[in-house]
Amino acid sequence: MVNIAILGYGTVGSGVAEVIRTNRELISRRIGDEVRIKYVLDLRDFPDDPVQQILTHDFEDIISDDEVQIVAEVMGGVEPAYTFVRRCLEAGKSVATSNKALVAEHGANLLAIAREKKVNFLFEASVGGGIPILRPLHSSLTGDEIDEITGILNGTTNYMMTRMFCEGADYASALREAQDRGYAERSPEADVEGYDACRKIAILASLISGYQVDFEDIYCEGISKITAEDMKHAKAMGMTIKLLAACRKQDGKLSAIVAPCLLGEEHPLFHVNGVFNAVFVHGNMLGDAMFYGSGAGKLPTASAVVGDIVEEARNFGRNLGVTWSPEKITPESKECASRRFFVRMRGEFSEWKERLEKDFGRIDAVKADGVLGEFGFITEEMQEGLYGQIASKYEQEILAMIRMA
Amino acid sequence: MVNIAILGYGTVGSGVAEVIRTNRELISRRIGDEVRIKYVLDLRDFPDDPVQQILTHDFEDIISDDEVQIVAEVMGGVEPAYTFVRRCLEAGKSVATSNKALVAEHGANLLAIAREKKVNFLFEASVGGGIPILRPLHSSLTGDEIDEITGILNGTTNYMMTRMFCEGADYASALREAQDRGYAERSPEADVEGYDACRKIAILASLISGYQVDFEDIYCEGISKITAEDMKHAKAMGMTIKLLAACRKQDGKLSAIVAPCLLGEEHPLFHVNGVFNAVFVHGNMLGDAMFYGSGAGKLPTASAVVGDIVEEARNFGRNLGVTWSPEKITPESKECASRRFFVRMRGEFSEWKERLEKDFGRIDAVKADGVLGEFGFITEEMQEGLYGQIASKYEQEILAMIRMA
Numbered sequence: 001m002v003n004i005a006i007l008g009y010g011t012v013g014s015g016v017a018e019v020i021r022t023n024r025e026l027i028s029r030r031i032g033d034e035v036r037i038k039y040v041l042d043l044r045d046f047p048d049d050p051v052q053q054i055l056t057h058d059f060e061d062i063i064s065d066d067e068v069q070i071v072a073e074v075m076g077g078v079e080p081a082y083t084f085v086r087r088c089l090e091a092g093k094s095v096a097t098s099n100k101a102l103v104a105e106h107g108a109n110l111l112a113i114a115r116e117k118k119v120n121f122l123f124e125a126s127v128g129g130g131i132p133i134l135r136p137l138h139s140s141l142t143g144d145e146i147d148e149i150t151g152i153l154n155g156t157t158n159y160m161m162t163r164m165f166c167e168g169a170d171y172a173s174a175l176r177e178a179q180d181r182g183y184a185e186r187s188p189e190a191d192v193e194g195y196d197a198c199r200k201i202a203i204l205a206s207l208i209s210g211y212q213v214d215f216e217d218i219y220c221e222g223i224s225k226i227t228a229e230d231m232k233h234a235k236a237m238g239m240t241i242k243l244l245a246a247c248r249k250q251d252g253k254l255s256a257i258v259a260p261c262l263l264g265e266e267h268p269l270f271h272v273n274g275v276f277n278a279v280f281v282h283g284n285m286l287g288d289a290m291f292y293g294s295g296a297g298k299l300p301t302a303s304a305v306v307g308d309i310v311e312e313a314r315n316f317g318r319n320l321g322v323t324w325s326p327e328k329i330t331p332e333s334k335e336c337a338s339r340r341f342f343v344r345m346r347g348e349f350s351e352w353k354e355r356l357e358k359d360f361g362r363i364d365a366v367k368a369d370g371v372l373g374e375f376g377f378i379t380e381e382m383q384e385g386l387y388g389q390i391a392s393k394y395e396q397e398i399l400a401m402i403r404m405a
Numbered sequence: 406m407v408n409i410a411i412l413g414y415g416t417v418g419s420g421v422a423e424v425i426r427t428n429r430e431l432i433s434r435r436i437g438d439e440v441r442i443k444y445v446l447d448l449r450d451f452p453d454d455p456v457q458q459i460l461t462h463d464f465e466d467i468i469s470d471d472e473v474q475i476v477a478e479v480m481g482g483v484e485p486a487y488t489f490v491r492r493c494l495e496a497g498k499s500v501a502t503s504n505k506a507l508v509a510e511h512g513a514n515l516l517a518i519a520r521e522k523k524v525n526f527l528f529e530a531s532v533g534g535g536i537p538i539l540r541p542l543h544s545s546l547t548g549d550e551i552d553e554i555t556g557i558l559n560g561t562t563n564y565m566m567t568r569m570f571c572e573g574a575d576y577a578s579a580l581r582e583a584q585d586r587g588y589a590e591r592s593p594e595a596d597v598e599g600y601d602a603c604r605k606i607a608i609l610a611s612l613i614s615g616y617q618v619d620f621e622d623i624y625c626e627g628i629s630k631i632t633a634e635d636m637k638h639a640k641a642m643g644m645t646i647k648l649l650a651a652c653r654k655q656d657g658k659l660s661a662i663v664a665p666c667l668l669g670e671e672h673p674l675f676h677v678n679g680v681f682n683a684v685f686v687h688g689n690m691l692g693d694a695m696f697y698g699s700g701a702g703k704l705p706t707a708s709a710v711v712g713d714i715v716e717e718a719r720n721f722g723r724n725l726g727v728t729w730s731p732e733k734i735t736p737e738s739k740e741c742a743s744r745r746f747f748v749r750m751r752g753e754f755s756e757w758k759e760r761l762e763k764d765f766g767r768i769d770a771v772k773a774d775g776v777l778g779e780f781g782f783i784t785e786e787m788q789e790g791l792y793g794q795i796a797s798k799y800e801q802e803i804l805a806m807i808r809m810a
Contacts, residue, residue: 130694132545135540135545141708143715144712285705287704287705288681289536289537290695290698291695302548303690307546309548
């Protein structure tokens with residue numbers, strides 16, 4: 001018998017219970033032993049739910065019960081999740097979590113404790129919901145140097161960008177629609193300002209670099225300034241705009257960024273629409289690969305937590321070697337990254353062309369149907385620092401800048 | 406020191422050597438021990454290649470050397486690969502292979518020997534080349550009942566269908582182009598008739614059902630009858646045609662098929678173009694997911710073999726539990742599967758409409774630009790057996806039938 005405790009009976013927690021209930025036989029067969037949820041921890045009561053019988057309000061019930069071998073932490077937030085998870089690991093219990101805030105902040109530390117205690121701390125559900133990405137990186141793409149990960153890691157903003165692309169919606173109505181459908185919170189900052197995606201890319205950057213990458217050190221720009229006119233220009237170029245979270249290793253240096261980017265049709269992320277997420281990976285031997293699926297939602301996220309539970313149950317007494325050093329690495333400043341920039345500018349292209357080409361290299365004008373009094377252009381590849389210096393000369397005229405993926 | 410032998414120094418074999426040479430340090434760190442290629446087996450000599458120093462023409466050198474712990478079988482074909490792999494496993498060596506013919510025919514048996522000997526037999530590269538799909542199924546999607554796998558599993562045919570879609574090429578010129586680029590063999594039957602994809606879906610069907618599914622029992626139809634006119638009709642419907650290999654579990658029954666299918670733009674496989682492969686997976690909790698990447702090619706395939714080698718090196722003395730029973734299961738006849746069918750028919754829709762609607766249910770005509778003297782329509786959902794019975798009445802008029810995905 002494998003005894004499990006679930007910390008938190010919210011959306012994901014009740015999903016974990018549902019996945020185990022629905023697929024119990026299958027899961028037990030895969031583990032090679034019967035699986036049982038022994039406790040659910042929550043401050044609330046659920047008198048009409050059978051969970052009430054195994055509900056506890058006291059974490060001490062769980063930590064002190066040696067029969068509990070695996071704990072699913074699905075409460076969210078850093079505290080008390082961190083304290084609970086640390087104590088579980090120290091007590092020799094494996095932990096599976098969907099909590100990106102916890103992992104981004106304390107992942108290295110919790111992995112070190114798990115290693116020392118010969119248990120496991122797994123967090124597949126914290127990045128990309130139901131999409132298997134962390135275990136493939138750790139167990140499958142091990143012949144490769146992974147030099148780039150670029151993800152659509154937030155379903156809310158991807159839904160909004162899809163509406164803006166497909167229906168020409170403006171930002172405000174796309175947000176309203178996302179809220180009406182329950183995809184966006186009433187206070188949507190965590191999604192639309194990119195904070196959610198930023199924590200996820202910090203975790204991926206930590207895993208591929210092997211060092212602690214703090215999300216505070218990653219330049220993070222959301223989609224709240226993207227307008228219907230921006231999208232019209234994107235379409236005029238045969239492109240779209242997506243909120244991308246990316247990290248890259250080049251010449252021994254790590255860079256990472258979260259920002260809305262222009263993406264051409266030939267890029268596999270171009271076609272990832274609605275609330276779906278996807279993670280594009282480049283390996284030096286593998287080339288391009290992509291993992292696609294539901295980045296959020298009760299059951300897909302719970303499915304990933306249960307996948308971690310099964311892996312932990314198959315590896316009692318044996319640490320799987322997932323690790324990153326608590327030593328901190330600061331990604332290169334975004335000013336150093338080279339790329340092309342799309343710029344929207346007030347005025348007539350013919351009047352500005354000569355001056356702009358002196359500054360930005362050979363450019364072509366982009367005209368979007370029905371957008372008057374302005375034009376767009378794409379710079380040659382240049383460092384962002386240099387772009388910023390030159391762009392400052394046009395401060396009065398530049399209406400928007402969007403990075404090219 | 407982890408000592409490896411490579412059986413076969415063809416495209417994939419030299420790729421495995423290249424991946425290990427290029428990423429040796431990284432790979433050794435991931436294993437926690439230094440990795441070394443001790444032997445390469447090939448009948449040929451390679452006097453100008455450093456491999457010559459570790460080359461042997463005699464398999465007995467490898468099987469009798471206890472230092473060799475892991476063998477990469479990348480010769481292809483069933484014999485002598487099967488004999489060599491069996492002997493390696495029996496001698497307590499783990500094996501990684503890219504050989505789909507071997508796995509489709511002897512997978513269950515070789516997995517059983519590996520289990521008994523507490524070694525591992527892994528074959529990630531045999532399906533989808535560089536795309537991680539088998540280990541994610543085995544180690545990540547373990548909370549789910551996987552009820553559908555639909556793949557674009559052959560790069561050659563996907564390249565050809567992409568040319569036919571994007572450029573209106575006919576079958577013969579698409580094939581010629583694929584041959585000129587080295588994607589298709591001079592004798593292209595294995596690809597264009599679907600035999601390659603069929604072996605791969607047989608492996609996937611065996612893994613998700615847990616039983617032996619013989620590829621001979623899977624209905625297999627290639628793309629060699631697909632015409633430019635078929636593709637014009639597909640485009641007129643906003644769809645495309647892809648060679649799909651699919652298996653499905655429903656009500657405890659397994660079905661499997663390889664056939665060209667019509668696919669709408671909303672399906673994630675629609676956008677998988679050129680030589681890329683992708684595997685679409687549906688789980689009862691996860692919902693839709695997709696894995697995308699290079700399905701063939703020297704380095705991507707070798708990358709998957711090396712990923713298996715790393716996994717085996719991390720698990721000496723411990724079988725990972727990948728298994729399917731040698732007990733055979735025969736997929737349901739394709740006659741029992743229900744779907745919609747697209748039909749091209751000689752004549753005028755208005756003249757046939759009434760009779761067709763009596764037979765096939767409510768239908769709409771599809772007219773493709775520049776295709777004269779015929780029309781297309783889509784039936785309502787029906788079993789293929791019933792479709793065939795009715796269609797036989799129109800034998801003189803029906804020009805083509807393509808299944809809807």
